Amino acid sequence: AQSVTQLDSQVPVFEEAPVELRCNYSSSVSVYLFWYVQYPNQGLQLLLKYLSGSTLVKGINGFEAEFNKSQTSFHLRKPSVHISDTAEYFCAVTTTTSGTYKYIFGTGTRLKVLA
C-alpha cells in the first residue's frame, strides 16, 4: 500500500525568505507525485507534478520540487515566498499501475508567511 508523510504540520517563514516543504512516500511500485495548494474555503489547485523524465519539476507561482527515488522524497521549494503563498499544501501520490489513479494524500503542511 502507498502512503505519504508530510513531516511538518506548520511552517512559518518570513516574506522573501526561501522555504522547503518536505514530503516522503512509500510504495512498492512506481509512482506519480503531486503537490497541491488549498486556500481557505477553496478546492485543491495543482502546483506541479512528476510523471517521468527530469527529476526537477517546475510548477506555478515559482514553486519547484525534486523527485529523489533513493530517498523516496518529493520536497517542495520556493526561493522567495510572498504573503499570498500562505495556504495549506498537500503532497499526493498515485501509482503508475493504478486503474483509477486515485490519490493518496499526506496530512498537509500549513505555510504561514510572515511580514
Place this chain on the structure above:
Amino acid sequence: GAGVSQSPRYKVAKRGQDVALRCDPISGHVSLFWYQQALGQGPEFLTYFQNEAQLDKSGLPSDRFFAERPEGSVSTLKIQRTQQEDSAVYLCASSSWTSGRYNEQFFGPGTRLTVL
C-alpha cells in the same frame, strides 16, 4: 461553467438525518472521484466512477455512504443517518480518461458538512 461545481457549499445536519451532496464535473470528463477531508487532515479517497459505472468504492467508510452517477455526468453522494464523525469537507474531482494513462484531476470547491 469551466470548472467542477459542488452544491451545497455548506450543509448543517442533525445527527440521524440523511444528506445528499451534488457534484457537477467538467463537461465531457469521464472520470469522477469523491474524497473526504476531515478537519486538519488530507483528503481521503471515497469512490471512483468511470462514466456511470462505479469501479472503485473501497474508500466508503460504511454502508451509510452511497454514491451514484446515473447518466455519467452529475454525481450525488448520499449519507444516511449522519453521525458526528461524518463532519468533513467532501471534495469532488473529475478528469478526462485515457486507457493506461494518468489524466489530471480537477477539484471542486467542496461541500462542508457539519453534523450536530
